[in-house]
Amino acid sequence: MSKIKNEWPTDMPEAILYRRTLASSAQKSALNAMEFEKRGIPYEDVYRTTSRELATKNAENFRSRMTDTNDLRQWGAAMTAAKLGVEAFGMEVLENTEECFAMDMHHCPHLQGWLNMGCSDEMCAKLCDMAMEGDFAMAEAMGYVLENPMRLANGDCACRVIYRRKKD
Numbered sequence: 400m401s402k403i404k405n406e407w408p409t410d411m412p413e414a415i416l417y418r419r420t421l422a423s424s425a426q427k428s429a430l431n432a433m434e435f436e437k438r439g440i441p442y443e444d445v446y447r448t449t450s451r452e453l454a455t456k457n458a459e460n461f462r463s464r465m466t467d468t469n470d471l472r473q474w475g476a477a478m479t480a481a482k483l484g485v486e487a488f489g490m491e492v493l494e495n496t497e498e499c500f501a502m503d504m505h506h507c508p509h510l511q512g513w514l515n516m517g518c519s520d521e522m523c524a525k526l527c528d529m530a531m532e533g534d535f536a537m538a539e540a541m542g543y544v545l546e547n548p549m550r551l552a553n554g555d556c557a558c559r560v561i562y563r564r565k566k567d
Contacts, residue, residue: 401520402554407489407506414486421487422512429513429526443529450533457533458540468541471562475500491557498564503549503557510551520554527552538562 409415428446435442465473475495479485479502489505509530513523527550538545543562549555 401514403510403514403520403523403552404554404556405507405510405514405551409486409489409506411483411486413483417483417487418506418508418511421508422515425509425512425526425530426516428530429516429518429522432526432529433522446529447532450529451536454533454536455540458537461537461541469564470497471495471500471543471564472497474541474543474562475502478502493559494561499561501559501561503559504551505557507551507558520552523552524550534560 409418432442432446461474461477462468464477467473472495475492478500479490479492484490487506487508491503491505492501493503494501507527510523510527513526518526531547531550534547535545541562542565544565546561546563547559548561549557549559551558
């Protein structure tokens with residue numbers, strides 16, 4: 400019996416469609432990972448490397464829309480600007496200051512895709528680790544430190560992300 404709870408209702412048709420799209424994409428990544436694993440082919444390093452490369456490009460995109468990347472209020476505004484994303488992930492902002500941006504995500508479309516495939520809790524946690532690699536890399540590229548003390552894939556009630564400015 401799974402300990403994972405990934406239930407957060409939405410009535411927004413676009414958010415429902417977005418969730419399904421992200422879930423489908425996550426299923427493809429999971430199928431690739433499981434097939435590599437069956438064949439004994441190491442894939443984690445490749446996945447992490449490509450996630451980091453993409454995150455660096457995404458960070459450049461975010462930087463171009465911010466006037467002061469040291470002000471995490473701007474990061475928070477960029478992260479929550481799209482109502483669609485807020486609704487699809489069930490985002491709840493916990494803190495939004497110059498020094499810190501923290502939020503809980505009460506639903507993960509990626510996790511839902513893996514659960515729909517019948518992935519075990521252990522496999523979901525492993526896939527989550529790999530998927531979060533991009534988030535950690537993007538935080539690093541932005542000059543932030545990311546903490547992720549709670550994860551839906553670990554059975555927590557939310558996925559909590561806390562971004563802080565790096566201290567020199």
